[in-house]
Amino acid sequence: MTQKYLLSIYQPDGEAPPPEVLDPIMANLxxxxxxxxxxxxWVFAVGLHPPSTATVxxxxxxxVLMTDGPFTEGKEHIGGFTVIQAEDLDEALEWGRRLAxxxxxxxVEVRPIxx
Amino acid sequence: xxxxxxxxEYGRAVSVLTRVLGDLDLAEEAVQDAFTTAAEQWPVxxxxxxxxxxxxxxxxxxxxxxxxxxxxxxxxxxQAVLLHMLQHQPxxxxxxxxDERLRLIFTxxxxxxxxxxxxxxxxxxxxxxxTGEIARAFLVPEPTMAQRIVRAKGKIRAARxxxxxxxxxxxxxxxxxxxxxxxxxxxxxxxxxxxxxAEAIRLGRVLAQLMPDEPEVWGLLALMLLxxxxxxxxLRNGELVLLDDQDRTRWNAxxxxxxxxxxxxxLRWNRPGPxxxxxxxxxVHSDPPTDWHQVVALYDQLLAHTPxxxxxxxxxxxxxxxxxxxxxxxxxxxLDLDRYHLFHAVRAxxxxxxxEDPTAALEAALERAEHPxxxxxxxxxxxxxxxxxxxxxxxxxxxxxxxxxxxxxxGV
Numbered sequence: 001m002t003q004k005y006l007l008s009i010y011q012p013d014g015e016a017p018p019p020e021v022l023d024p025i026m027a028n029l030x031x032x033x034x035x036x037x038x039x040x041x042w043v044f045a046v047g048l049h050p051p052s053t054a055t056v057x058x059x060x061x062x063x064v065l066m067t068d069g070p071f072t073e074g075k076e077h078i079g080g081f082t083v084i085q086a087e088d089l090d091e092a093l094e095w096g097r098r099l100a101x102x103x104x105x106x107x108v109e110v111r112p113i114x115x
Numbered sequence: 116x117x118x119x120x121x122x123x124e125y126g127r128a129v130s131v132l133t134r135v136l137g138d139l140d141l142a143e144e145a146v147q148d149a150f151t152t153a154a155e156q157w158p159v160x161x162x163x164x165x166x167x168x169x170x171x172x173x174x175x176x177x178x179x180x181x182x183x184x185x186x187x188x189x190x191x192x193x194q195a196v197l198l199h200m201l202q203h204q205p206x207x208x209x210x211x212x213x214d215e216r217l218r219l220i221f222t223x224x225x226x227x228x229x230x231x232x233x234x235x236x237x238x239x240x241x242x243x244x245x246t247g248e249i250a251r252a253f254l255v256p257e258p259t260m261a262q263r264i265v266r267a268k269g270k271i272r273a274a275r276x277x278x279x280x281x282x283x284x285x286x287x288x289x290x291x292x293x294x295x296x297x298x299x300x301x302x303x304x305x306x307x308x309x310x311x312x313a314e315a316i317r318l319g320r321v322l323a324q325l326m327p328d329e330p331e332v333w334g335l336l337a338l339m340l341l342x343x344x345x346x347x348x349x350l351r352n353g354e355l356v357l358l359d360d361q362d363r364t365r366w367n368a369x370x371x372x373x374x375x376x377x378x379x380x381x382l383r384w385n386r387p388g389p390x391x392x393x394x395x396x397x398x399v400h401s402d403p404p405t406d407w408h409q410v411v412a413l414y415d416q417l418l419a420h421t422p423x424x425x426x427x428x429x430x431x432x433x434x435x436x437x438x439x440x441x442x443x444x445x446x447x448x449x450l451d452l453d454r455y456h457l458f459h460a461v462r463a464x465x466x467x468x469x470x471e472d473p474t475a476a477l478e479a480a481l482e483r484a485e486h487p488x489x490x491x492x493x494x495x496x497x498x499x500x501x502x503x504x505x506x507x508x509x510x511x512x513x514x515x516x517x518x519x520x521x522x523x524x525x526g527v
Contacts (some may be wrong), residue, residue, distance in 0.1 A: 003275045088277040089227060090285075112274040 002085040004043060004113040005092040007099055011079035011106050013051060028102040036084060041095060047080035079106070083113065116162060117154055124167045125150075125243030126321070130215035132174050133278060139240065139268050141178060149174035216241065217280050217325045220318075224293040225276045232267035233296050234303075239264060241321075242314045252311055253303070290326075294335050294390065297322070301339050312343050330384045334391030337377035341397035344370035355492040358400060371401045392417045407436035424450045432461055440468035456483035460493065463500070473500050 016022060036042035051070035058065045070077050082099065086092040092110055100108040125146065132142035149170045153162075163169040223236040231253075238244045238252075250260035270276065281289040301315035319336035326332050348361035356362075378398040381391045396413045399406055414430035427450055435443035444465040452458035459480035463473035477497040484490050 005274075088275040089225075090277050090281070092274075093227065110274075114273075 002087060003092070004083055004085050005089075005096075006109075006111045006113055007082040007084060007092075007096050008078050008109040008111070009080045009082075009099070009103060009106055010076045010109065012076050025103065032098055032102050033082070036082070036095065041084045041086060041091075043083040043085055045080070045082040048078065051077040117150070117157060120153075120162075120166045120170070121150055121243055122317070124170055126216050126219065126241035127167065127214055128170050128174055129240050129243075130219040131171050131213050132178065133219060134213075134215045135175060136178055137278075139271065141181075142174075143240065145174040145178040145181070146170065148177040152177075214325065216321055218278050220293055220322070221280055221289060222271060222276055222278050224289070224296045225271070226289070226292050227274070227276065228267050228270065229263075230296070230299070232263055233292070234299055235260060235264050236267050237296050237318070238300065238314065241318060244314070290329060290331070293322070294331060298335060298339070298390075301342075309346070312339070312346070315339055316343060330381050330386045331388040331390050333377050334381055334388060334394045337374045337381065337394035338390050338397060340370045340374035340377070341394060341401055343367070344374065344401065350488060353488065353491070354495075355488045357492075363403065366401070374398060375401060387416060387420070389417060389420045392420065405436075407433050411437055424452050425455070428452060428455075428458060428461060431465075435465055435468070440465040444469060454483065456480045456485075456489070456493075459483065463496070467500065467503075472504055474504065 017025075033042060033045055054070040056067045056069070056071045058067075084092060084095050086095065089110075089112075092112075096108050096110040100106070128146040128149070129139075129142050132145050133139055136142050136145070152173055153166075153170065157163075219240060220237065223240055224233045228236070234253075235249050238249050239246065244252075246261045246264060247257050249264075250257040253260070255263075280286075297315050297318045300311055300318070303311075316336070316339050319332070319339055322329075322332045323336050344367040345358075345361060347367065348363070348365040349356060374394065375398045378391070378394050381387075381394070392413055396410055396417070399409050399413070410433040411430065414426065414433055418426050418430060428447060431443045431446040431450075434446060444462070447458070447462055447465060450458065457480070459476045463476035463480060466476055467473040474497065477493060477500055481490060481493045481497060484493055
């Protein structure tokens with residue numbers, strides 16, 4: 001029985017790095033995703049558009065309020081995430097460590113998924 | 116009797132039951148139930164020939180009973196658990212009582228848990244300390260400590276922190292974390308420090324017994340024994356007594372001998388590490404008069420392993436003995452340790468021994484020191500220094516600061 005984990009990638013808001021910086025990172029990321037798939041750890045992975053493209057909805061009474069922008073304040077937001085399955089936290093942290101290395105210096109948060 | 120067995124066997128019983136039941140809370144509850152039963156039965160019927168085995172068997176049976184009672188509507192799950200337990204029936208022979216404490220230690224000291232949580236879990240699950248005792252030891256309100264423990268256990272369960280000894284590749288790093296937790300327990304307790312010191316030494320012995328091939332485990336045990344051996348001599352009427360002024364007949368000879376013996380064994384091993392070197396330094400101090408050249412050489416080794424200004428400060432104190440206070444003072448002044456009270460205390464001592472006014476340095480030390488006994492000692496030195504300055508007396512206090520590394524930089 002395996003446990004699923006969410007590997008969230010936090011990145012600073014603002015311009016993406018230029019192609020000469022970003023391209024090798026994306027190539028390494030693709031390679032890591034393929035390795036996760038080969039080992040049966042990969043469930044799915046996404047990259048997100050910037051937080052400025054987000055819309056927040058919140059139900060109040062009979063209405064649903066709508067606001068522009070991301071829910072959380074701050075200068076860093078989730079830029080993407082990978083869902084993996086692993087035997088235990090050590091295995092998940094090992095994948096997380098690999099992901100953080102590829103995406104250095106962006107922090108990666110590893111969190112167990114309930115369902 | 117039960118108290119002694121509780122201290123000695125609680126951790127082992129919890130470790131085995133956690134393996135069997137796959138859950139820390141269930142394991143703790145079952146073991147506590149077993150000890151409650153023991154407290155009722157043993158005074159009447161007498162203690163069983165193998166108390167440890169009895170506790171584990173009783174705890175397992177209690178857990179089975181409890182699961183049976185609670186299994187209505189959840190037959191399948193409960194049956195699976197029971198089956199699992201039957202496959203893990205521990206033998207009741209004394210020598211065969213299993214020991215899963217290493218797994219438990221590595222789980223409690225998992226690096227994904229906050230250090231404070233690692234300390235609390237280790238004391239609770241391996242030492243059998245109550246939440247209240249741990250809270251008092253670290254000057255934290257009991258509800259805060261309870262919450263910290265519940266949160267850590269919740270993370271172990273939900274995030275699936277594994278219940279196992281790490282693989283060889285990860286072992287050095289993970290072991291470092293475990294040793295750091297044990298050393299922190301040894302150093303950091305405020306309330307009933309003696310009990311925490313004893314608990315840390317007990318944990319050190321368990322580790323040495325379970326990982327006999329790790330020199331740093333022995334190094335930590337020796338370090339703790341040698342520092343603890345001077346506990347009785349360290350305080351006189353609530354005041355700190357510096358190493359040179361201590362009544363050596365009040366050192367614990369058994370701990371000194373054991374610590375020195377382990378240090379000699381480590382030297383033969385020749386796989387040095389920070390704890391072994393700190394133990395060796397303390398072993399030199401335990402064999403007066405201190406061979407300061409050897410102490411300097413050991414600090415050089417320690418600096419190579421853990422280059423830090425604090426270690427450099429301690430080395431400078433030894434340099435004062437081999438090359439004089441002025442050389443030491445120059446080295447101390449180059450260190451960026453303004454916020455550290457001992458930096459100023461050491462400076463004061465070196466200034467005084469160089470024939471200069473230590474008042475300002477002592478005041479700086481007093482401003483930064485927190486420990487009451489340390490503050491008393493500094494106040495005493497300050498009033499002496501002030502009197503000294505007034506009298507223009509040309510009398511040098513033989514008041515050597517002789518700090519030890521790690522948490523024992525107080526020179527006592």
